[in-house]
Amino acid sequence: MQNILQQIGIENYIYLSVILFCIGIFGVLYRRNAIIMFMSIEIMLNAVNLLFVAFSTFHQDAQGQVFVFFSMAVAAAEVAVGLAILVSIFRNLSSIDIDNLKNLKG
Amino acid sequence: MEKNLALVLLLAPLCGFLFNVFLGKKAGKGIVGIVGTLSILVSFVASMYFFSLIQSTGKPFQVDLFKWITLEKFNVNFSFLLDQLSVLWLMFVTGIGTLIHMYSISYMHDDENMHKFFAYLNLFVFFMITLVMGGNLLILFIGWEGVGLCSYLLIGFWYKNQDYNDAAKKAFIMNRVGDLGLLIGLFILGYLFNTLDYATLKTAILSNSDILSNPLVGIAALCLFIGATGKSAQIPLYTWLPDAMAGPTPVSALIHAATMVTAGIFMVTRMHFVFDLAPYVQDVIAVIGAATAILAASIGLVQNDIKKVLAYSTVSQLGLMFLALGFGAYEVAVFHVITHAFFKACLFLGSGSVIHGLHGEQDMRNMGGLRKAMPITFWTMMISTLAISGIFPLSGFWSKDEILMTAFHGNIVLWVVGSIASIMTAFYMFRLMYLTFFGEFRGTEEQKHHLHESPSLITIPLIILAILAAIGGLISLPGNSWLNHYLAPLLSKGEHAAHHLGTTEYVLMAVATVGALLGIGLAYSKYIKNGEVPPQDSEIKGIAKTLYNKYYVDEAYETLFVNPIYRLSHFFRNYFEVFFSEVVFAFGKIANAIAIQGKSIQNGNIGLYLFAFVLGVSSILIYLFLV
Numbered sequence: 003m004q005n006i007l008q009q010i011g012i013e014n015y016i017y018l019s020v021i022l023f024c025i026g027i028f029g030v031l032y033r034r035n036a037i038i039m040f041m042s043i044e045i046m047l048n049a050v051n052l053l054f055v056a057f058s059t060f061h062q063d064a065q066g067q068v069f070v071f072f073s074m075a076v077a078a079a080e081v082a083v084g085l086a087i088l089v090s091i092f093r094n095l096s097s098i099d100i101d102n103l104k105n106l107k108g
Numbered sequence: 109m110e111k112n113l114a115l116v117l118l119l120a121p122l123c124g125f126l127f128n129v130f131l132g133k134k135a136g137k138g139i140v141g142i143v144g145t146l147s148i149l150v151s152f153v154a155s156m157y158f159f160s161l162i163q164s165t166g167k168p169f170q171v172d173l174f175k176w177i178t179l180e181k182f183n184v185n186f187s188f189l190l191d192q193l194s195v196l197w198l199m200f201v202t203g204i205g206t207l208i209h210m211y212s213i214s215y216m217h218d219d220e221n222m223h224k225f226f227a228y229l230n231l232f233v234f235f236m237i238t239l240v241m242g243g244n245l246l247i248l249f250i251g252w253e254g255v256g257l258c259s260y261l262l263i264g265f266w267y268k269n270q271d272y273n274d275a276a277k278k279a280f281i282m283n284r285v286g287d288l289g290l291l292i293g294l295f296i297l298g299y300l301f302n303t304l305d306y307a308t309l310k311t312a313i314l315s316n317s318d319i320l321s322n323p324l325v326g327i328a329a330l331c332l333f334i335g336a337t338g339k340s341a342q343i344p345l346y347t348w349l350p351d352a353m354a355g356p357t358p359v360s361a362l363i364h365a366a367t368m369v370t371a372g373i374f375m376v377t378r379m380h381f382v383f384d385l386a387p388y389v390q391d392v393i394a395v396i397g398a399a400t401a402i403l404a405a406s407i408g409l410v411q412n413d414i415k416k417v418l419a420y421s422t423v424s425q426l427g428l429m430f431l432a433l434g435f436g437a438y439e440v441a442v443f444h445v446i447t448h449a450f451f452k453a454c455l456f457l458g459s460g461s462v463i464h465g466l467h468g469e470q471d472m473r474n475m476g477g478l479r480k481a482m483p484i485t486f487w488t489m490m491i492s493t494l495a496i497s498g499i500f501p502l503s504g505f506w507s508k509d510e511i512l513m514t515a516f517h518g519n520i521v522l523w524v525v526g527s528i529a530s531i532m533t534a535f536y537m538f539r540l541m542y543l544t545f546f547g548e549f550r551g552t553e554e555q556k557h558h559l560h561e562s563p564s565l566i567t568i569p570l571i572i573l574a575i576l577a578a579i580g581g582l583i584s585l586p587g588n589s590w591l592n593h594y595l596a597p598l599l600s601k602g603e604h605a606a607h608h609l610g611t612t613e614y615v616l617m618a619v620a621t622v623g624a625l626l627g628i629g630l631a632y633s634k635y636i637k638n639g640e641v642p643p644q645d646s647e648i649k650g651i652a653k654t655l656y657n658k659y660y661v662d663e664a665y666e667t668l669f670v671n672p673i674y675r676l677s678h679f680f681r682n683y684f685e686v687f688f689s690e691v692v693f694a695f696g697k698i699a700n701a702i703a704i705q706g707k708s709i710q711n712g713n714i715g716l717y718l719f720a721f722v723l724g725v726s727s728i729l730i731y732l733f734l735v
Contacts, residue, residue, distance in 0.1 A: 027722055030718055030722075031715065031718060031719055034715065059400075080415060100714045100715065101713070101714075101715070103712075103714055104712035104713065
C-alpha cells in the first residue's frame with residue numbers, strides 16, 4: 003500500500019480533500035436549490051472520508067478505513083432521511099428553493 | 109386507657125371542626141349544630157373523668173406523644189399535662205363551651221353560614237384545649253396562636269361588614285404585639301434552662317439559687333406578662349376587646365369573656381415560679397391590673413351599646429384578676445376566673461337573647477321594659493348582675509372579696525382603686541339592667557309587637573349559667589376553701605394560706621357590700637327614680653364625653669403608632685421601592701433593547717444561518733490551529 007503514496011504524495015490527497023471540502027461549502031452557501039445543497043454536503047462528507055483513508059494508509063493503521071465504512075453507512079441513512087424531508091417540502095411548497103422556507107422567522 | 113381518653117378529649121372538637129368544615133354545608137343546619145355541640149360534650153365528659161381521677165389520686169397525668177424538637181441540649185416533647193390547674197380549666201372551658209354551642213344552635217339558626225360558625229367554634233375549643241393541656245410552653249404557644257386565629261375568624265364572621273373586618277384585624281394585630289412578647293419570653297427561658305417543659309422548668313428554677321441574681325429571669329417574666337396583656341386585654345393592649353364585640357354574641361360570651369381572654373391568667377398561673385422570682389414584675393402586674401380595672405370600669409359607665417358595657421366590664425374584671433396575680437395570689441385569680449366565666453357568660457348570652465328578641469338592636473337607649481316580655485332572660489341576667497356587683501352570697505361576692513382582701517394586705521392604694529372599680533361595676537351593671545328591663549319600651553312599635561321570650565335552647569343555658577353564677581362561690585369560701593386546697597400541690601408556696609377570718613376581713617366584706625349597694629343605689633336614683641335615659645351621641649358633654657369616647661385612647665394609638673407606621677410605609681414605598689423597582693426594570697429594559705436589535709438576525713433566511721454557521725466553525729478552527 004505504501005507504494006501508492008510513493009507514486010502520488012500524501013500532500014496531493016490533502017489538497018484534493020481541501021478543494022472538495024471548499025467546493026462543498028461554497029455549494030451550500032451559494033446555491034439555493036435544496037438538492038444541490040444536499041449534494042454539496044455529501045461532497046464535504048466524502049472529502050473528509052478521503053482524508054481519513056489517506057491518513058490511514060500513511061500511518062499503516064486500518065482504524066481510519068474502518069471509520070470510513072461506518073461514516074458511509076451513516077451517510078446512506080442520512081441521505082434517505084434528507085431526501086424524504088425534501089420530498090415532503092416539495093409536496094407542501096411545490097418548490098425546493100430554500101428561500102421559500104421562512105416559516106421559522108421570529 | 110387514660111392516654112387514649114386524653115387524646116379523645118383533645119381531638120373530639122377537632123373532629124367536629126373537620127366534619128363541619130367539609131360536610132357541614134351538605135349535612136344541614138340541624139346536624140351541624142348537634143355534631144358541634146356533641147363534640148364539645150365528649151370533651152367535657154372526658155374532663156370530668158380526669159377531674160375525678162385527679163381528685164382521687166392527686167397525681168398529675170402526663171401524656172408524651174413523641175419527641176418534637178431535638179437539638180444538642182434542647183429537647184421539646186410533644187406532650188400534654190393533665191394536672192389540677194389544667195383539668196379545672198378544661199372543665200369550665202368545655203362545660204361553658206357546650207352550653208354556648210347549644211345556645212348557638214338557636215341563635216345562629218337563621219345564618220346562611222351556620223356550618224362555618226360551628227366549625228370555627230369547634231376549632232376554637234380545640235385550640236383552647238391544646239393551650240390548657242400542653243405539657244410545655246411551646247404547645248401552649250400553638251394553642252395561644254390558634255385561639256387568636258379563631259378569635260379573628262369569629263370577630264369577622266359577618267365579613268360583609270367592613271367595620272367588623274377592621275375589628276377582627278385590630279384584634280389580630282394587637283394580639284400579635286403581645287405574642288411577640290410571649291415568644292421572646294419563651295426564648296429567654298429556653299436559653300436559660302434548655303427546656304420549656306413545665307415540670308423540668310420548675311425543678312430547674314427551684315433547685316438553682318444562682319438564678320435569682322440573673323436579670324434575664326425578670327425580663328423573661330416581663331415578656332411573658334406582655335404576652336398576657338395582649339391575650340387578656342390589659343393596658344396597653346386592651347382596646348381590641350371592646351371592638352371584638354363585632355362578632356356574634358355567643359362568640360363574645362365564649363371567647364371574649366369566659367375562656368380565651370383568661371388564657372393570660374392561666375399562663376401566669378402556670379409560670380408562677382418564674383413570676384415569684386421577679387417581685388418587680390409582680391408589682392408591675394398589680395399596678396397594671398388595678399389601672400385597667402378602673403379605666404375600663406369608668407369607660408363602661410357611659411357606654412350605650414349593651415355589649416360594649418359588658419366588654420368593658422370584662423376588661424375591668426380581668427384587671428382585677430391581674431391585681432390578684434400581682435400579689436402572688438394565684439388561687440384567688442383562678443377563683444375569680446371561674447366565677448367570672450359563669451356570670452359573664454350568662455350576661456353575654458342574656459344580652460344575646462335581648463338582641464335576638466329585638467332583631468339586632470344593641471343600643472340600650474332603644475330598649476326598656478323588657479322584664480315582662482322576657483322573664484327568664486331578665487331573672488337569669490339579674491342573678492348574674494347581682495353576682496358581678498358582689499352581692500352576698502352570690503359567687504362574685506366571694507371571689508371579688510378575696511381579691512380586694514389580698515390587695516388590702518398588699519397595698520392599700522391598689523385596694524382603694526380596686527374598690528372604686530367594684531363600685532363602678534355595680535353602677536354600670538345596674539344601669540344596664542334598668543335601661544334594658546325596666547321603665548317603658550323605647551323602641552319602634554314593630555319591635556314592640558314582636559317582643560317575645562327566646563326559645564328554650566337559649567334559655568336553658570342561661571338558667572344553668574345563672575345557677576352556677578349564684579352558687580359558684582361555694583368552691584372557695586373564705587376560711588374553708590376547697591379550691592385553695594385543690595390547687596395547693598401545684599402552687600405549693602404556703603405563704604398565701606387562707607386568710608384566717610378576723611375582724612378586718614369582716615369589715616372589708618362589709619365595706620365591699622356597702623360599696624356595691626352604693627353603686628346600685630346611684631343607678632337606681634338616676635335611672636329608675638328620675639327615669640333618665642342616656643342622651644344621644646351629639647348631646648354628650650364634659651367628662652362623660654371623654655369617657656364615652658374611651659379617653660380617646662384609640663385616637664391616641666392612631667396618632668402615636670398607626671399613622672407613623674403608615675407614613676413610614678409610604679416613605680419606603682415612594683422612595684425605596686421606586687428605586688429598587690427602577691433598578692430591576694432597567695435590567696429588563698436592557699435585555700429588551702438587545703433583543704430588539706438582535707431580532708433582525710433571526711430572519712428565517714436559511715442561507716444566512718448557514719453562512720453564520722460556516723463563519724463560526726471557521727473562526728473556531730482558525731483560533732484552535734492558527735492562533
